[in-house]
Amino acid sequence: MSTPTRITQADCRALDAQDPLAPLRAHFHLPEGLIYLDGNSLGAQPKAALARAQQVVGQEWGQQLIRAWNSASWIDLPQRLGAQLAPLIGAGADEVVVTDTTSINLYKVLHAALHIARSERPQARTIVSERSNFPTDLYIAQSLCQQLGFELALIEPDELPAWLQPERAASVAVLMLTHVNYRTGAMHDMAAITAAAHAQGLLTIWDLCHSAGAVPVDLSGSGADFAVGCSYKYLNGGPGAPAFVWVSPRHADRFWQPLSGWFGHAAPFQFDPQYRPASGIARYLCGTQPIVSLSLLQCGLDVFDQAQALGGMAALRKKSLALTDLFIALVEQECAGHDLGLATPREHAQRGSQVSLTRPWGAGADGQDSGAYAIMQALIARGVIGDFRAGGGPGSAHLDILRFGFTPLYVGFEDVWQAVAQLREVLDSGQWRQPRFNQRQAVT
Amino acid sequence: MSTPTRITQADCRALDAQDPLAPLRAHFHLPEGLIYLDGNSLGAQPKAALARAQQVVGQEWGQQLIRAWNSASWIDLPQRLGAQLAPLIGAGADEVVVTDTTSINLYKVLHAALHIARSERPQARTIVSERSNFPTDLYIAQSLCQQLGFELALIEPDELPAWLQPERAASVAVLMLTHVNYRTGAMHDMAAITAAAHAQGLLTIWDLCHSAGAVPVDLSGSGADFAVGCSYKYLNGGPGAPAFVWVSPRHADRFWQPLSGWFGHAAPFQFDPQYRPASGIARYLCGTQPIVSLSLLQCGLDVFDQAQALGGMAALRKKSLALTDLFIALVEQECAGHDLGLATPREHAQRGSQVSLTRPWGAGADGQDSGAYAIMQALIARGVIGDFRAGGGPGSAHLDILRFGFTPLYVGFEDVWQAVAQLREVLDSGQWRQPRFNQRQAVT
Numbered sequence: 083m084s085t086p087t088r089i090t091q092a093d094c095r096a097l098d099a100q101d102p103l104a105p106l107r108a109h110f111h112l113p114e115g116l117i118y119l120d121g122n123s124l125g126a127q128p129k130a131a132l133a134r135a136q137q138v139v140g141q142e143w144g145q146q147l148i149r150a151w152n153s154a155s156w157i158d159l160p161q162r163l164g165a166q167l168a169p170l171i172g173a174g175a176d177e178v179v180v181t182d183t184t185s186i187n188l189y190k191v192l193h194a195a196l197h198i199a200r201s202e203r204p205q206a207r208t209i210v211s212e213r214s215n216f217p218t219d220l221y222i223a224q225s226l227c228q229q230l231g232f233e234l235a236l237i238e239p240d241e242l243p244a245w246l247q248p249e250r251a252a253s254v255a256v257l258m259l260t261h262v263n264y265r266t267g268a269m270h271d272m273a274a275i276t277a278a279a280h281a282q283g284l285l286t287i288w289d290l291c292h293s294a295g296a297v298p299v300d301l302s303g304s305g306a307d308f309a310v311g312c313s314y315k316y317l318n319g320g321p322g323a324p325a326f327v328w329v330s331p332r333h334a335d336r337f338w339q340p341l342s343g344w345f346g347h348a349a350p351f352q353f354d355p356q357y358r359p360a361s362g363i364a365r366y367l368c369g370t371q372p373i374v375s376l377s378l379l380q381c382g383l384d385v386f387d388q389a390q391a392l393g394g395m396a397a398l399r400k401k402s403l404a405l406t407d408l409f410i411a412l413v414e415q416e417c418a419g420h421d422l423g424l425a426t427p428r429e430h431a432q433r434g435s436q437v438s439l440t441r442p443w444g445a446g447a448d449g450q451d452s453g454a455y456a457i458m459q460a461l462i463a464r465g466v467i468g469d470f471r472a473g474g475g476p477g478s479a480h481l482d483i484l485r486f487g488f489t490p491l492y493v494g495f496e497d498v499w500q501a502v503a504q505l506r507e508v509l510d511s512g513q514w515r516q517p518r519f520n521q522r523q524a525v526t
Numbered sequence: 527m528s529t530p531t532r533i534t535q536a537d538c539r540a541l542d543a544q545d546p547l548a549p550l551r552a553h554f555h556l557p558e559g560l561i562y563l564d565g566n567s568l569g570a571q572p573k574a575a576l577a578r579a580q581q582v583v584g585q586e587w588g589q590q591l592i593r594a595w596n597s598a599s600w601i602d603l604p605q606r607l608g609a610q611l612a613p614l615i616g617a618g619a620d621e622v623v624v625t626d627t628t629s630i631n632l633y634k635v636l637h638a639a640l641h642i643a644r645s646e647r648p649q650a651r652t653i654v655s656e657r658s659n660f661p662t663d664l665y666i667a668q669s670l671c672q673q674l675g676f677e678l679a680l681i682e683p684d685e686l687p688a689w690l691q692p693e694r695a696a697s698v699a700v701l702m703l704t705h706v707n708y709r710t711g712a713m714h715d716m717a718a719i720t721a722a723a724h725a726q727g728l729l730t731i732w733d734l735c736h737s738a739g740a741v742p743v744d745l746s747g748s749g750a751d752f753a754v755g756c757s758y759k760y761l762n763g764g765p766g767a768p769a770f771v772w773v774s775p776r777h778a779d780r781f782w783q784p785l786s787g788w789f790g791h792a793a794p795f796q797f798d799p800q801y802r803p804a805s806g807i808a809r810y811l812c813g814t815q816p817i818v819s820l821s822l823l824q825c826g827l828d829v830f831d832q833a834q835a836l837g838g839m840a841a842l843r844k845k846s847l848a849l850t851d852l853f854i855a856l857v858e859q860e861c862a863g864h865d866l867g868l869a870t871p872r873e874h875a876q877r878g879s880q881v882s883l884t885r886p887w888g889a890g891a892d893g894q895d896s897g898a899y900a901i902m903q904a905l906i907a908r909g910v911i912g913d914f915r916a917g918g919g920p921g922s923a924h925l926d927i928l929r930f931g932f933t934p935l936y937v938g939f940e941d942v943w944q945a946v947a948q949l950r951e952v953l954d955s956g957q958w959r960q961p962r963f964n965q966r967q968a969v970t
Binding site: 111113116118120123124126127131132135136138139140142143144145147148149150151152156182183184185186189213214215216217218220221222224225226228229236312314320321322323324325338340341342343344347350351352353354355356357368369370371372373374375376378462467469471472523 | 555557560562564567568570571575576579580582583584586587588589591592593594595596600626627628629630633657658659660661662664665666668669670672673680756758764765766767768769782784785786787788791794795796797798799800801812813814815816817818819820822906911913915916967
C-alpha cells in the first residue's frame with residue numbers, strides 16, 4: 083500500500099485520538115513499555131481475569147468445593163461460554179460448546195464428516211486441505227485417513243478452484259480449511275467456497291483459530307457444515323484455554339462422535355452403562371473440563387460484549403484493517419532495502435488481522451538461513467513482540483515469516499509506529515546479526 | 527468391623543493427637559465448620575493454589591505473555607507434572623504425562639491396546655470390563671468397539687476369575703478395569719490380575735482415578751500395560767484439572783496413537799506437514815493444554831512431596847485404613863436399625879480410601895426409592911459433605927449408595943466422629959424425609 087505523503091508519528095497519534103474503540107484497551111493488562119503484536123498466538127490478559135481466577139480458586143473451589151458444580155454452574159459452563167461466543171462466529175446460541183482442544187475437536191468433527199460423506203458419497207475418499215494449514219490439523223487428518231481409509235490431498239491456495247470443479251471434486255469427501263492462514267494471514271471467502279463445495283456435494287470444515295474475534299465470521303449465513311477454533315488468541319481466554327466446536331444443526335444429531343465421554347451422554351448423572359448421545363451440540367462434549375482455565379475465558383468474551391456498544395465486530399474489523407494497512411505502509415516507508423517481502427494479501431477481503439513479512443533464504447547472518455528468526459529476537463529484546471514462523475527451507479515455496487498480529491481491542495496506531503521504528507533500527511543497525519539473537523529456543 | 531468396647535469422641539481426639547500426618551492438614555483450605563468427605567469427587571484446595579493462580583494469571587500470562595512458554599516452562603509442564611506424579615503410581619519419571627481428560631486418555635490407550643492385540647492375537651475380539659465401572663470408560667470402549675469391530679463384555683467382579691481361564695480368555699483382547707471402584711470403593715489386586723491376564727496373553731488397562739494419591743500403586747512392579755487417571759480427586763489438582771496417562775515402556779513406541787496432535791510430534795515447532803510421533807510417552811500428547819488449570823496441579827503434588835518426610839504413601843495408606851475402619855465401626859455403633867448396608871469390603875487389601883453405605887430400594891420417603899439421596903442432602907445441609915451415587919433401581923444388583931471419601935492428607939479422626947454423629951441425627955430425627963431434601967439437582 084503506497085501512500086502519497088510520508089506518514090508521521092503525529093499522524094498515528096491523531097488516528098488514536100479519533101479511534102472510537104480506544105477505551106477498550108483499558109480492559110487489558112499490557113506491561114509498561116511493551117508493544118504486543120502477538121495476540122494471534124496468545125491474547126493479552128483481560129484485567130478481570132485475575133479477580134476471576136481468585137474467585138474460582140478461592141471461593142468456588144475453596145469454599146464451595148464439590149457443591150460448586152451446581153452453585154457456580156460449572157456443569158453447563160461449556161454451553162454458557164458457547165452461547166456467549168456464538169454471535170462472534172455467526173452461530174446460534176445453542177450450537178456451540180467450549181471444550182477440549184482444537185486438535186481434539188477437529189478429530190470429532192472430521193470423524194463425523196467422514197462418516198456422513200461415506201454414507202452419502204462412498205466413492206469420495208479424499209480430504210482436501212492446504213499444505214500450509216496449521217500442522218496439527220493435518221496430523222489429525224492423517225490419523226483419520228489411516229483409520230478410515232481416506233487420502234489427504236495437500237494443495238496450494240491457487241489450486242483450490244480446480245479441486246472444486248466436477249471432475250476432481252467427485253473424489254473429494256471433505257474440504258478442510260483454516261479460514262485465516264496462520265502463516266500468511268490470508269483469508270478465504272467462506273461463503274463462496276462453501277457454496278462451491280456444496281454444489282459438488284462436499285462437506286466443509288472451517289478452522290477459525292485465527293478468525294474468531296479477529297474478523298467477522300458468519301457460519302450460519304455461509305451454510306458451513308462444521309467449525310472448530312481456539313479461544314486463546316483473539317478471544318483472550320488465557321494460555322491453552324479450551325477450544326470451541328460448532329456443528330450445523332443439519333448434522334448435529336447425525337453421528338455418534340467417537341470421543342463419547344460421559345459429558346456427551348443424554349443423562350450423565352444417571353450413570354447408565356450404555357452410551358446414549360445427547361441431542362444437539364452437547365454430544366460433542368467428552369470428559370470433565372478444566373474449570374479454572376475455562377472460567378477465565380468469560381473475561382475475554384465480556385470485552386466483546388463491551389465492544390458491542392461501540393460497533394461490535396464491524397467496528398473491530400474496520401480498525402483491524404486500518405492497523406494492518408498502516409503497518410504495511412510504514413514498513414514500506416521505513417524499511418525499504420532490507421529484503422523484506424509481504425506474504426499477507428493487500429486486498430482487504432483476503433486479509434485477516436495479521437501482517438506477515440518474509441525474508442528470502444540466504445539473507446541470514448551466516449548466509450545459511452533467512453535471518454527472520456534473529457530479526458524477531460532482536461525486536462523482542464527491544465520490547466516489540468511478534469513471532470517467527472519457519473518456512474520450508476531452501477527451495478521451498480514457503481518463506482520464513484516475521485509475523486505481527488494486530489488485535490484491535492488493545493493495539494493502537496502509535497503502537498504500529500513504534501513497532502516499525504524499532505524494526506527499522508534492528509535492520510539499519512545490523513544488531514540482529516549478533517550471535518545471541520541467532521540461538522533458537524524451544525518455542526518461538 | 528465390630529469393636530469390643532464403645533468408641534467415644536475422646537478416643538477419636540486421641541487418635542488425632544497421635545497422628546503423625548496431622549500437620550499436613552494445614553496445607554489445605556478447609557471451610558470453617560465443614561467436614562469434607564468428598565475428596566474422592568473433588569479434592570480440597572491446597573492453600574498454595576491461590577497464590578499460584580495469581581502468579582500464572584498475573585505474572586506469567588499478564589507480564590510474560592507469549593514468552594512464558596519458554597520463561598515459565600509452560601512447554602514441558604505435562605512432562606514435569608508427570609515426573610512429579612510418577613512415584614505415586616510406581617512409574618518411571620519419563621513415563622507419564624499430564625494432559626487432556628481421563629476419557630480422552632483412555633481413548634488413546636485403548637485404541638493403542640486394541641491395535642497391538644489385533645496384530646498379536648487376531649482372534650481375540652473382546653474387551654472385558656465391569657458393569658459398575660465408571661460409565662465414561664464404558665462409553666469410550668463402546669465407541670472403539672463400534673469403530674474397530676470389537677465387543678464389550680460387562681461382568682460382575684466375581685465373574686473375573688472365570689474370564690481369566692484359558693477357554694474364555696482366548697477371546698479377550700484387553701482387560702480394562704478401574705483399580706478402585708467408584709461406587710463401592712472395592713480395590714482389585716493389580717499385580718495378581720495383571721499376572722493372570724498376561725498368562726493368557728491379554729493386555730491390561732488400569733483406570734487409577736480413585737487410586738492415585740489414595741492407595742499405593744505400583745504400575746511397574748505389577749507389570750501393567752497402560753494406565754490413565756484424573757488429578758482432581760485425591761491429588762487435589764483443582765476442578766477438572768487435566769488427567770494423566772502412563773504407557774509401559776514396552777509399548778510406548780509401538781503405536782501411532784489416534785489423537786495425533788502437534789504436541790505429540792517429534793518436533794512440534796518445525797511445523798512439518800507430516801506427522802512423526804515423538805518417542806516415548808510424549809506421543810500421547812495432542813493439543814495445547816489449559817495452562818492455568820494444569821499449573822495448579824503442582825500445588826496438590828507438592829503436598830505429597832511434603833508427606834514424603836512423614837512416611838509417604840505407606841503412612842497415608844495406614845491412616846486411610848484407620849479412618850475407614852473407624853467410620854465403619856462408628857456407623858455400626860451409632861446408626862444400627864436404619865437400613866444401612868456396607869458396600870465396601872472390610873478386608874483391607876480390597877479397600878480403597880472410601881466407604882460406601884447402601885440403602886435398599888423402597889426405603890425412601892415415598893416408598894419408591896432408597897432414601898439415600900435425601901439422607902445425603904440432609905447431611906450436606908448439616909455441613910458433612912459426601913455424595914450419592916444411584917444404583918440401578920428396583921431389581922438391580924446395584925443398590926443406591928451414600929459415598930464417603932477419606933483423604934488422609936486432611937481428614938482427621940474427630941471429623942469421622944462428627945460425620946457419624948450428624949448421620950445419626952439425620953436418621954434418628956427423620957429429617958431426611960422433608961421434601962426439600964428429596965428434590966434432585968443437576969449434579970449430586
